[in-house]
Amino acid sequence: MKITVIIPTYNEEENIKILVPLLEKKFELFPDYKFTILFVDGNSKDKSVEVIESLKKEFKNIDLIVEKEKSGLGGAYIKGYKYSMETLSADYVVEMDADLQHNPDDFPKLIEKVKEDYDLVIGSRYVPGGSVPKEWALYRKFISYFGSLFARVVLRIFRIKDFTSGFRLTKVKGILDQIDFSKIKSKGFAYKMDMLVRIYDMQAKITEVPIDFGLRDRGTSKMEKKNFQDSLKVVLEFAKERNKNFIKFIMVGFGGLFVDATLFNVISFSLEPYYSAIFSGFVAMLFTFLLNNFFSFRERQKSKLSELLFFFLAYSLSSLVPIFARGYIIYLFVFEFGDTLLIRNIAFFIGIFLGLIWNYTVYSKIIWKKNV
Numbered sequence: 312m313k314i315t316v317i318i319p320t321y322n323e324e325e326n327i328k329i330l331v332p333l334l335e336k337k338f339e340l341f342p343d344y345k346f347t348i349l350f351v352d353g354n355s356k357d358k359s360v361e362v363i364e365s366l367k368k369e370f371k372n373i374d375l376i377v378e379k380e381k382s383g384l385g386g387a388y389i390k391g392y393k394y395s396m397e398t399l400s401a402d403y404v405v406e407m408d409a410d411l412q413h414n415p416d417d418f419p420k421l422i423e424k425v426k427e428d429y430d431l432v433i434g435s436r437y438v439p440g441g442s443v444p445k446e447w448a449l450y451r452k453f454i455s456y457f458g459s460l461f462a463r464v465v466l467r468i469f470r471i472k473d474f475t476s477g478f479r480l481t482k483v484k485g486i487l488d489q490i491d492f493s494k495i496k497s498k499g500f501a502y503k504m505d506m507l508v509r510i511y512d513m514q515a516k517i518t519e520v521p522i523d524f525g526l527r528d529r530g531t532s533k534m535e536k537k538n539f540q541d542s543l544k545v546v547l548e549f550a551k552e553r554n555k556n557f558i559k560f561i562m563v564g565f566g567g568l569f570v571d572a573t574l575f576n577v578i579s580f581s582l583e584p585y586y587s588a589i590f591s592g593f594v595a596m597l598f599t600f601l602l603n604n605f606f607s608f609r610e611r612q613k614s615k616l617s618e619l620l621f622f623f624l625a626y627s628l629s630s631l632v633p634i635f636a637r638g639y640i641i642y643l644f645v646f647e648f649g650d651t652l653l654i655r656n657i658a659f660f661i662g663i664f665l666g667l668i669w670n671y672t673v674y675s676k677i678i679w680k681k682n683v
Contacts, residue, residue: 312345313345321352324355347401349399385498385505405422406478430485430510433476437459438519462504465550490506584645589634
């Protein structure tokens with residue numbers, strides 16, 4: 312069994328000196344496997360290449376690709392994938408950072424899953440036992456966690472908890488060798504999500520193992536600028552490809568939100584917030600049902616009056632769950648924090664977000680199910 316560990320580098324000379332001996336120790340735990348460390352260097356300005364060349368003399372299982380120009384994180388990995396398959400004849404590849412944020416002590420957790428024949432093993436920060444640095448600022452924790460959550464919700468891939476982990480093991484045969492790398496939407500950080508979606512859509516056998524993600528304390532970050540915009544673009548492009556109704560549903564949702572929020576704020580001055588939220592929700596529900604039927608899910612629309620009435624009843628019953636749940640959330644927030652316009656709307660939009668997940672799942676899978 313041949314396993315290649317692909318490690319992109321850019322100005323990582325100090326980290327490389329530490330990482331290689333630690334990894335070599337972990338390789339000894341699996342004597343039946345042949346490991347190769349493949350560095351893909353983005354034309355470092357420090358002595359990273361010299362350090363790697365020196366280590367190649369001590370350890371005979373190190374290989375190196377030096378890019379003429381830095382091609383981005385995704386670009387480096389794609390070069391590594393191709394070299395691993397075409398030159399090293401790898402059975403599996405491991406993606407791992409050089410900066411020691413991926414702890415070598417977690418490396419065996421990925422390799423141990425090989426015997427269980429998983430196609431993809433993700434080193435996850437968000438499964439029980441996983442963690443992110445306590446020293447991270449709150450905004451970074453928020454972006455990391457909710458970035459994964461957003462991708463999971465939009466793409467409806469709920470069983471994977473860590474969408475942006477860069478510590479992974481992937482099988483070559485039937486998985487990596489089936490991917491057309493020319494179609495990868497990002498050569499930067501967002502390649503991680505792109506690859507994950509493609510592998511997931513192959514109905515691959517996927518698992519997550521907990522890792523302790525560490526702090527970078529030396530070297531140069533490989534994170535490109537505009538990572539957020541790039542990631543958002545990849546997620547939305549896949550959402551459009553995977554479900555042509557999604558964008559239309561979001562547009563109708565914003566229309567319904569406008570109707571809902573406007574009515575709620577107008578009538579809540581004369582009615583209790585709880586009742587106002589329920590009333591505005593019912594009006595918005597009728598509005599969105601009609602638009603979803605004749606616009607979002609037009610190819611599956613209900614045209615007969617009997618069908619319309621029946622499915623509107625089903626639609627209404629399913630919509631009761633988020634409507635009353637939202638009303639209860641508003642009631643709790645007002646009771647706990649006071650009845651102010653800000654508190655009302657914070658609770659209102661929390662309810663809206665949860666309702667979005669519920670509604671799209673029910674509508675696309677039940678109300679306007681394909682081939683009904």
